Amino acid sequence: xxxxxxxxxxxxxxxxxxxxxxxxxxxxxxxxxxxxxxxxxxxxxxxxxxxxxxxxxxxxxxxxxxxxxxxxxxxxxxxxxxxxxxxxxxxxxxxxxxxxxxxxxxxxxxxxxxxxxxxxxxxxxxxxxxxxxxxxxxxxxxxxxxxxxxxxxxxxxxxxxxxxxxxxxxxxxxxxxxxxxxxxxxxxxxxxxxxxxxxxxxxxxxxxxxxxxxxxxxxxxxxxxxxxxxxxxxxxxxxxxxxxxxxxxxxxxxxxxxxxxxxxxxxxxxxxxxxxxxxxxxxxxxxxxxxxxxxxxxxxxxx
Amino acid sequence: xxxxxxxxxxxxxxxxxxxxxxxxxxxxxxxxxxxxxxxxxxxxxxxxxxxxxxxxxxxxxxxxxxxxxxxxxxxxxxxxxxxxxxxxxxxxxxxxxxxxxxxxxxxxxxxxxxxxxxxxxxxxxxxxxxxxxxxxxxxxxxxxxxxxxxxxxxxxxxxxxxxxxxxxxxxxxxxxxxxxxxxxxxxxxxxxxxxxxxxxxxxxxxxxxxxxxxxxxxxxxxxxxxxxxxxxxxxxxxxxxxxxxxxxxxxxxxxxxxxxxxxxxxxxxxxxxxxxxxxxxxxxxxxxxxxxxxxxxxxxxxxxxxxxxxxxxxxxxxxxxxxxxxxxxxxxxxxxxxxxxxxxxxxxxxxxxxxxxxxxxxxxxxxxxxxxxxxxxxxxxxxxxxxxxxxxxxxxxxxxxxxxxxxxxxxxxxxxxxxxxxxxxxxxxxxxxxxxxxxxxxxxxxxxxxxxxxxxxxxxxxxxxxxxxxxxxxxxxxxxxxxxxxxxxxxxxxxxxxxxxxxxxxxxxxxxxxxxxxxxxxxxxxxxxxxxxxxxxxxxxxxxxxxxxxxxxxxxxxxxxxxxxxxxxxxxxxxxxxxxxxxxxxxxxxxxxxxxxxxxxxxxxxxxxxxxxxxxxxxxxxxxxxxxxxxxxxxxxxxxxxxxxxxxxxxxxxxxxxxxxxxxxxxxxxxxxx
Ligand SMILES: Nc1ncnc2c1ncn2[C@@H]1O[C@H](COP(=O)(O)OP(=O)(O)OP(=O)(O)O)[C@@H](O)[C@H]1O
Ligand SMILES: [Mg+2]
Numbered sequence: 001x002x003x004x005x006x007x008x009x010x011x012x013x014x015x016x017x018x019x020x021x022x023x024x025x026x027x028x029x030x031x032x033x034x035x036x037x038x039x040x041x042x043x044x045x046x047x048x049x050x051x052x053x054x055x056x057x058x059x060x061x062x063x064x065x066x067x068x069x070x071x072x073x074x075x076x077x078x079x080x081x082x083x084x085x086x087x088x089x090x091x092x093x094x095x096x097x098x099x100x101x102x103x104x105x106x107x108x109x110x111x112x113x114x115x116x117x118x119x120x121x122x123x124x125x126x127x128x129x130x131x132x133x134x135x136x137x138x139x140x141x142x143x144x145x146x147x148x149x150x151x152x153x154x155x156x157x158x159x160x161x162x163x164x165x166x167x168x169x170x171x172x173x174x175x176x177x178x179x180x181x182x183x184x185x186x187x188x189x190x191x192x193x194x195x196x197x198x199x200x201x202x203x204x205x206x207x208x209x210x211x212x213x214x215x216x217x218x219x220x221x222x223x224x225x226x227x228x229x230x231x232x233x234x235x236x237x238x239x240x241x242x243x244x245x246x247x248x249x250x251x252x253x254x255x256x257x258x259x260x261x262x263x264x265x266x267x268x269x270x271x272x273x274x275x276x277x278x279x280x281x282x283x284x285x286x287x288x289x290x291x292x293x294x295x296x297x298x299x300x301x302x303x
Numbered sequence: 304x305x306x307x308x309x310x311x312x313x314x315x316x317x318x319x320x321x322x323x324x325x326x327x328x329x330x331x332x333x334x335x336x337x338x339x340x341x342x343x344x345x346x347x348x349x350x351x352x353x354x355x356x357x358x359x360x361x362x363x364x365x366x367x368x369x370x371x372x373x374x375x376x377x378x379x380x381x382x383x384x385x386x387x388x389x390x391x392x393x394x395x396x397x398x399x400x401x402x403x404x405x406x407x408x409x410x411x412x413x414x415x416x417x418x419x420x421x422x423x424x425x426x427x428x429x430x431x432x433x434x435x436x437x438x439x440x441x442x443x444x445x446x447x448x449x450x451x452x453x454x455x456x457x458x459x460x461x462x463x464x465x466x467x468x469x470x471x472x473x474x475x476x477x478x479x480x481x482x483x484x485x486x487x488x489x490x491x492x493x494x495x496x497x498x499x500x501x502x503x504x505x506x507x508x509x510x511x512x513x514x515x516x517x518x519x520x521x522x523x524x525x526x527x528x529x530x531x532x533x534x535x536x537x538x539x540x541x542x543x544x545x546x547x548x549x550x551x552x553x554x555x556x557x558x559x560x561x562x563x564x565x566x567x568x569x570x571x572x573x574x575x576x577x578x579x580x581x582x583x584x585x586x587x588x589x590x591x592x593x594x595x596x597x598x599x600x601x602x603x604x605x606x607x608x609x610x611x612x613x614x615x616x617x618x619x620x621x622x623x624x625x626x627x628x629x630x631x632x633x634x635x636x637x638x639x640x641x642x643x644x645x646x647x648x649x650x651x652x653x654x655x656x657x658x659x660x661x662x663x664x665x666x667x668x669x670x671x672x673x674x675x676x677x678x679x680x681x682x683x684x685x686x687x688x689x690x691x692x693x694x695x696x697x698x699x700x701x702x703x704x705x706x707x708x709x710x711x712x713x714x715x716x717x718x719x720x721x722x723x724x725x726x727x728x729x730x731x732x733x734x735x736x737x738x739x740x741x742x743x744x745x746x747x748x749x750x751x752x753x754x755x756x757x758x759x760x761x762x763x764x765x766x767x768x769x770x771x772x773x774x775x776x777x778x779x780x781x782x783x784x785x786x787x788x789x790x791x792x793x794x795x796x797x798x799x800x801x802x803x804x805x806x807x808x809x810x811x812x813x814x815x816x817x818x819x820x821x822x823x824x825x826x827x828x829x830x831x832x833x834x835x836x837x838x839x840x841x842x843x844x845x846x847x848x849x850x851x852x853x854x855x856x857x858x859x860x861x862x863x864x865x866x867x868x869x870x871x872x873x874x875x876x877x878x879x880x881x882x883x884x885x886x887x888x889x890x891x892x893x894x895x896x897x898x899x900x901x902x903x904x905x906x907x908x909x910x911x912x913x914x915x916x917x918x919x920x921x922x923x924x925x926x927x928x929x930x931x932x933x934x935x936x937x938x939x940x941x942x943x944x945x946x947x948x949x950x951x952x953x954x955x956x957x958x959x960x961x962x963x964x965x966x967x968x969x970x971x972x973x974x975x976x977x
Contacts, residue, residue, distance in 0.1 A: 056531075059531075059535045060534075060535075061531055061534060061974070061975055061976035062974050062976050064361075075363050078363070079537055079538065080537060082536055082537040082538075089532055091528075093528040093532045094532060095457065097460060097461055102460070106457060107533075107536060109449055109450065110450050110453060110533070110537065111536060112537070138464075154532070158536075
């Protein structure tokens, strides 16, 4: 247990059993994993691959069938470690009859923080997650995204050193997704360690330093994102203010052939849908009242 | 007609007081210790069966300390000792004599047993408890009020959000529809009934709501997975249990307080029959005595008049009857020495059984004789007709016996125009004379009191008598000090039998306000509330909401049947236990025939003994709900002494602690997320 490991698992295995002890499912199989201080670690995998199971084992909500899980160098079953952990559950498992303020107050009281700091932090977090206007409404009335936001605020109430996020972007609109990603990067900047799991690959790609891919409880890949994704055999160029013509293509082919390579494709880059969505939302904010009119209708109304 | 208080009390005996605490602790250690020992052995076997190379987390989850092992070993050694004594048939407590056939068996009060076997059993239990409680106590010191309070408040808010509190308006129903349910009630019973119905409604409301809240809270939390978020904070699992318990108990305490206050206001405002109010709307503090029946023959024990279910014994009425019912009081209450008005009321309720058809609406003529140990009485000689005599016939210097001196003193007062035989506290001069005589001679007699059937009545006794009783130490008779005050009751009406039981007559030390007593009743209900909420929360750490609800209901319901369980546990029903009854049924034998001695019959009896043993274990798990019920005290107008409530509280703690330890282990061993 070296001190710079925030999380360490040693052949961590979880078998779900039914009441009679019969085996139902091996959700996690001999997982060996270490997460270093200050990194953003992504746990990837298709549905049912054991991501949530891993997280629950780390939090002590489940007990390992075999192997060990350590957080901050201590066994996961210890309660004291929770002082330094923030956890955003897969779905916000919060009490629906509390409002945002009461929620943060309740969870805050479970930590050993002075009352003033707690109140102060709660107010700041509510502003940060953008629920300032809704803080007196009970959670039952919240939309999924709003619950995800208060869930995040709840996870940060103790200013944790390790933040565990289970599907942080689920239920969030693209704007919220971007905000969440920025926030995760911000957490790293503050020196915190983040463990997130997701099956939205673009999210992971954008923020994670290292990832592990699980499939059916088995660890398939583990490594730095940049290393895993880099394609050393290909080269990408990008140019501005030129038209794609057969001549250009022929010239480029000649150049690449000269260097022993081969031209694969020439074309216009498309922006991502995310970028488009973000641009439109930004514009709508800048010009309230703007409405989209389909081209056909414009023509019709013009007549 | 409501049965009278005395009868109800006889059923259960005196409530447990401080004198029983040592016995209660011993019994608790024996019983809880037995369960603890089984738990400890199972725990250790499980923990040791985990291979040591398994995982560190597993060993952390099921820790085994040297302490636990040592305690288990000590407990087992002691249990072996108990077993040895049992086999040798030594060191046990003496068995109480079996009750005469047909008589209701009264459970002996819980007292300390100093014999080696029960003491060793207790010590064994103590070791087992110390062993199993170690991890629990270790975690208990980590419990923080801040977190428990936050969790308790959560339970509060949850219940408030469900708008459950409207249910408590049902507590007003008895008052709204009073004319409906009180239609057939005798005027004297009006107050009893009002109190009875109010307490019933309140009990049902408080317990039902508390039970539902407690049984479903944790299971819902686990089902909605909201508990995940809580348990990923630095919260001990036991704090969740404690928080739920305190939250719901706190909430229901508020509800109970509100309902009690409202009921009190409404009861006080209710229009009650005057006689009923005088009889029951107060809290008497009685001083109770011991009842014996005496006659010329030494072995007179009172007569049975052949009524079924009659706890009372009877004395025959006749001017010459030597039969007396005698209440003996070992203690003179301090309040009796100088009471306001210089008298102490004595209250009584007698049953009159008419042998011949006498005049209707006429009572029986009864003589009350109050004496102290300074004026002992002796049964009459055959030639003395029925009159009991002053036992002390020593003439003084002037040659006069005490009785003669007393007569002379009475005569002296007569000549001054005061008749002590007729004086009442309303006549200060006469009463001063009565007090003077009583203080000097330790004797006071009410020669002619008309007593009515089944009515609470009273006579006033001069305080001087008690001042006399404080003089000198009573002589020692048969190793025990003689009682300081005795009351001799005689019935003079021929053809009438006067029936009485021990609680039927008492000195009235003082009278407290009804309202205070009602609040004490609520304290008893509060204990029951804690039992219900505690058991339900403990069950719900492992069972689903519905199952927790049912389990708690069954446990509570069994708790209301302690009498029945007692009979089964002591294997003393007529015709033997269930197996013997069945075999008698099969062989068409009468249940009262003596048990046969064949081998088969012995096997059947062994089964019955085993069954009784099982019932006794069930009894250990079941709360003695009735011991928290003070309804009869309140509705009959008797003070619930603070002592009883303290013992209630001790019993409550003793009952709940094992449940909490169980809940601790259950929730700790549970994977909440699977
Ligand atoms: N309580 C449980 N009892 C039985 N099996 C379970 C339980 N929880 C999860 N599983 C099984 O364990 C496997 C892993 O589940 P897990 O929730 O860890 O997947 P996941 O990677 O988080 O999936 P998702 O992306 O859908 O959230 C699944 O096959 C699931 O069916
Ligand atoms: Mg998941």
